[in-house]
Amino acid sequence: MIDLKNFSFSYGLAPVFENINLQFKEGSIYGLLGENGVGKTTMLKCISGLLRPQNGSCTVDDNISFDRKPEFLENIFFLPDDVPLPDNSTPESFFHDLAGFYATSNADEMHRLAVELKIDPKHRFKEMSFGQQKKSLIVCALALNTRYLLLDEPTNGLDIPSKADFRRILSERVGGGQTIIISTHQVKDVENLIDPIIIISNSSVMLNASVERITEKLYFEYGGQQRPDALYSEMMPGGYLNVIPNEGMGESQINIEALFNAVLRNQNAIASMGI
Amino acid sequence: MDFKKQKPIYQQIADTLCERIVGKELIADERMPSVRDVAVQLGVNPNTVMRTFDFLQQTEIIYNKRGVGYFVSPDAPDKVLELQRKEFVEEDLPILVQKMNMLGLSFDDLKKNVEERKNL
Numbered sequence: 001m002i003d004l005k006n007f008s009f010s011y012g013l014a015p016v017f018e019n020i021n022l023q024f025k026e027g028s029i030y031g032l033l034g035e036n037g038v039g040k041t042t043m044l045k046c047i048s049g050l051l052r053p054q055n056g057s058c059t060v061d062d063n064i065s066f067d068r069k070p071e072f073l074e075n076i077f078f079l080p081d082d083v084p085l086p087d088n089s090t091p092e093s094f095f096h097d098l099a100g101f102y103a104t105s106n107a108d109e110m111h112r113l114a115v116e117l118k119i120d121p122k123h124r125f126k127e128m129s130f131g132q133q134k135k136s137l138i139v140c141a142l143a144l145n146t147r148y149l150l151l152d153e154p155t156n157g158l159d160i161p162s163k164a165d166f167r168r169i170l171s172e173r174v175g176g177g178q179t180i181i182i183s184t185h186q187v188k189d190v191e192n193l194i195d196p197i198i199i200i201s202n203s204s205v206m207l208n209a210s211v212e213r214i215t216e217k218l219y220f221e222y223g224g225q226q227r228p229d230a231l232y233s234e235m236m237p238g239g240y241l242n243v244i245p246n247e248g249m250g251e252s253q254i255n256i257e258a259l260f261n262a263v264l265r266n267q268n269a270i271a272s273m274g275i
Numbered sequence: 276m277d278f279k280k281q282k283p284i285y286q287q288i289a290d291t292l293c294e295r296i297v298g299k300e301l302i303a304d305e306r307m308p309s310v311r312d313v314a315v316q317l318g319v320n321p322n323t324v325m326r327t328f329d330f331l332q333q334t335e336i337i338y339n340k341r342g343v344g345y346f347v348s349p350d351a352p353d354k355v356l357e358l359q360r361k362e363f364v365e366e367d368l369p370i371l372v373q374k375m376n377m378l379g380l381s382f383d384d385l386k387k388n389v390e391e392r393k394n395l
Contacts, residue, residue, distance in 0.1 A: 029320060167318030174321040175311065192284055192319040212326070215283055222281055253281040 001025055002047055002148065002179065006056035009039070009046060016042050018203040019056065024179055026147075029170060031194025032183040033260055038200055040183040041081070044150045047181075048078035060148060074102055076148040079141040081156055083133075085125040091136040092121040095143065102144045110143035117165050131157040135166075142169065149180045155189040163189050187256040197256065199263050206263050209275045211254055217275045218262070219246040220255050231269055232262035245273065284319060285326040292331065293355045296347060303352075307337055307345040334358055 002024035009017045016039040024030055034040050045051040046058050049065040049072065058065045063072040085094070091114065099105035114121045117135045125133055134157045141149060155163055170193055173180060182190055197214065199207040207214075218231070221242045226233045230242040241255060243262040263270050282290070292313075295301045301308075310328055314321035328345055331337045336354045337345045348354060375385070 028322070164318055168315050171314045171318055171321055172311065174314070192317070192323065195320045195322055211283075211320075211323070220281065251283040251286070253283050253287070 001061065002181075003059045004043075004046075004053075004056070005059075007046075007053050007058055008055035009042060009051065009053045011042075015203050017053075017200075020203075020205050022198070022205050022208060024181060026179050027174065027177050028179060028196060029174060029194050030179070030181045031187070031190060031197045031256075032181055032200070033185065033187060033197065033256070034183075034200040035264075036185065039203070040200065041152055043200070044078055044080075044152055044181065044183060047148075048076055048150055049073070050078070074104075075146050076150070077102070077141055077144050077146040078150040079137055079152060079154065081153040083137055085133070087126065088124060090122050090124050091119065091140055094125070094136075095121070095140040098140065098144060102146060104145035104147075106143055106145055109145070110139055113139040113142055113169055116169055117162065131159055131162065134158060135162055138166065142173070145178070147178060149178060151180065151182045153184055153186075154182060155184065155186050158189075167193050187260065191254075191256055194256075197259070199260060201264055201267070206267055207259075207270065207275060212251075214259065214275060215246070215251040215254055217246055217273050218259065219244050219249045220252045220258060231266045232258055234258060234261070285323050285330065288313065288317065288319070288324060288327040289330050292327065293336065293358070296336065296351050297355055301347050301351075303347050303349045305347055306343075307347060309344065 004020060004022040007017055007020050007022070008015070032040050032043065042051065046053055047060065047065055049068045052066040060072055060076060063069055065072065089097075091110075095105075095107065095110050099107065111121060114136070117139055119128075119132055119136050119139065121136070121139075123132075125136065128136065134154070138151070138154055141151065155166060158166060167190065170180065170182075182194060184190060187194075195211045196209055197207065197211065198205060221227070221244060222236070222239060223242060224239045226235075226240045227242040227244055230244050232243040234241045241258055243255075243258050246252075292301070292307075307328070310321055310324045313327075314324045317324075328337065332339055332345070334354060335348055336351045336358070338348050339345055375381070
């Protein structure tokens with residue numbers, strides 16, 4: 001389990017997180033959502049031991065991240081949005097260099113995933129498009145099989161078919177006890193994949209709940225009218241999408257973009273609903 | 276005017292599996308595709324598919340053999356029909372009636388059209 005306790009982080013005088021408490025439990029694909037510059041990447045860097053919180057603690061299976069003990073490091077991998085790649089390196093050589101540090105890594109799986117994502121592990125990174133590089137790095141990261149995998153904006157630069165391939169290879173992962181955190185602002189790319197959903201804003205955690213819990217408390221209604229009691233409504237070609245408190249209306253299909261807007265605009269109302 | 280409600284994903288997946296049962300693609304007492312296979316095919320979270328299977332088990336459309344997996348119930352097509360009838364009466368019909376009222380159409384006005392369609 002990843003556990004942030006009374007966690008505060010700031011760059012100089014600019015606070016990024018103030019006294020937050022957040023836990024990531026095993027065996028789920030968490031979606032970490034927030035506006036640009038809200039601190040999603042900073043949080044991933046703290047969890048992976050690259051940055052130290054000023055106050056509070058960040059632990060992974062009871063190891064303090066920033067202590068960077070071997071038993072911590074071998075179980076976690078962080079794939080940043082932008083990875084500096086050595087000249088002449090290939091996905092195969094990159095994976096080989098990393099694999100030595102991770103007892104769980106599996107070269108066969110790397111090759112299998114490469115086929116699924118249609119990349120050539122022997123192709124030089126510098127001759128690849130940005131999207132191909134991204135896919136290659138995702139393949140390498142997944143094949144390390146670490147207990148914790150942090151992916152920062154993984155669908156950035158992927159073409160349309162690759163996004164579906166990405167969802168498929170990630171959905172294979174659940175159930176093996178692996179915990180994956182996907183930070184993104186492209187929620188449509190991962191809409192039916194991420195569960196639970198975490199929304200951060202204003203240096204705080206605004207929401208941390210499973211899709212089941214969210215749809216128990218909020219109803220996503222497509223109708224002809226804008227609802228006066230809506231926490232958020234949006235005009236659509238066929239009418240309005242309203243996000244309203246769910247009062248015994250059963251479950252509806254979650255719309256994460258609308259959820260995100262509802263949470264950002266009605267932080268107090270959402271907080272009082274105890275989602 | 277209300278639109279037909281957008282069901283949660285786990286129920287949409289249940290509908291698809293029910294169609295496959297009614298269409299005899301999935302047969303009584305034969306094994307269901309695994310949760311993992313369905314999830315990977317659709318690129319959705321396997322926990323969502325797990326909810327689908329729980330739901331189908333509760334409605335007795337599928338059953339679980341411990342340690343083996345999920346199987347299609349012998350009377351699954353009937354159970355699916357029962358479920359779909361209930362859904363039609365509780366969810367589709369109110370919308371239809373609302374629309375009929377809005378358009379000033381009575382049941383009798385439509386009777387002829389319904390009969391015609393039935394014979395198609």
